[in-house]
């Protein structure tokens with residue numbers, strides 16, 4: 001674009017964005033007047049009921065004498081406590097991602113034979129169309145691997161002759177294919193970016209049919225294909241913790257909404273990915289790591305609580321960092337006292353940090369986790385507690401596995417594709433009704449005026 005053209009457009013958008021701001025503004029008091037729940041949530045954090053699901057259950061409070069009393073967060077996948085599931089496969093020295101995929105999609109834990117067969121099916125489903133890496137992934141590589149993943153998903157639709165068939169067996173086939181190829185789409189997308197934009201060497205390692213999803217991610221990522229058992233097990237747990245979180249989280253609700261219009265699997269998943277990458281949702285894991293780096297580079301003594309507190313206050317007041325006023329990795333739309341997934345991360349992050357010589361970083365994270373709720377409560381009106389969410393420690397864990405920052409949110413997607421798939425199937429089986437909430441409007445009638453009279 002010539003600099004003249006750019007100036008013309010910039011001056012138009014500068015002027016008209018102010019007009020948009022003025023004409024789009026709705027008096028916040030009208031939300032109360034019309035009984036509209038901002039963000040579809042009550043002030044105490046309870047979401048508007050939008051559906052029923054058997055896939056997972058999230059508990060954040062107890063009902064005592066008709067009152068909501070916040071409690072430690074609890075998450076059940078198909079009725080099983082996430083903490084027990086993780087303990088179960090970790091105790092058996094197994095990888096959990098494939099087993100929990102089976103559980104979330106089909107509703108029950110697999111026996112050995114069912115799991116072995118299911119793993120074979122995932123391997124069989126892991127097929128990229130001929131030359132897809134060359135023709136799609138290597139074209140216009142971007143630092144934003146979520147966008148590159150979305151591009152790949154939408155392009156895959158062109159290779160599917162039954163794209164519009166929303167019968168369950170076809171949708172399940174499409175979902176299994178996406179679940180098994182997401183790691184390739186993300187890791188190869190990163191390699192293309194790293195080569196073309198960062199001048200690094202380009203290599204494509206193929207996944208190994210005998211390895212688990214977590215092992216294959218590390219194998220495809222590393223130049224020498226090498227990783228330790230501990231690294232792969234830690235990544236596997238991280239994947240399991242991110243697989244599913246009810247029907248109401250922003251990306252799964254998007255899955256439900258777009259599925260309800262009758263759209264195809266590729267479009268549904270592209271929409272869910274677009275939701276997940278937002279910094280208030282899955283994109284927060286990148287932001288947390290950037291925020292902690294920013295704190296380290298601006299606070300003279302990161303061990304000094306008062307200095308860290310004062311910097312966190314500046315973040316909240318939009319004076320520093322990305323000036324959005326958010327302390328990333330803290331707070332949740334549902335949980336108040338704790339997010340069980342953050343607790344599980346915390347259970348092993350300290351030991352991992354000691355192993356990796358990152359003790360001082362761990363201490364800073366732990367300090368932020370302790371101070372942020374106090375700072376947020378002081379500066380904002382809090383109706384329920386604020387605590388660390390799943391995104392708080394995940395990025396730190398990935399950094400200790402030497403996973404590049406660009407892949408943090410894509411890793412969330414590689415796991416959540418399973419939850420989205422289960423919800424898409426559940427929506428198609430049960431609801432079969434277009435989702436269409438209502439918007440109240442304070443508009444008044446205006447008389448139309450022809451162009452010459454305006």
Ligand SMILES: CC(=O)SCCNC(=O)CCNC(=O)[C@H](O)C(C)(C)COP(=O)(O)OP(=O)(O)OC[C@H]1O[C@@H](n2cnc3c(N)ncnc32)[C@H](O)[C@@H]1OP(=O)(O)O
Pocket residue numbers: 045279280281282284316325326327328329330331332333334376380381382383384385386389390391
């Ligand atoms: C996988 C996931 O999606 S987990 C969430 C990942 N996102 C983040 O970590 C980003 C930081 N956190 C946030 O932005 C928020 O906590 C959210 C979006 C997750 C939840 O927001 P809400 O549902 O509005 O939470 P809640 O009702 O408890 O918030 C009360 C007030 O505190 C503010 N608040 C909550 N958490 C934070 C935070 N981390 N930083 C700054 N302000 C916060 C809210 O903006 C809200 O203020 P408002 O009424 O002026 O809008």
Ligand SMILES: O=C([O-])CC(=O)C(=O)O
Pocket residue numbers: 244245246248249250332333334389390
């Ligand atoms: O439930 C939410 O709103 C966000 C969340 O934690 C998730 O999707 O994992």
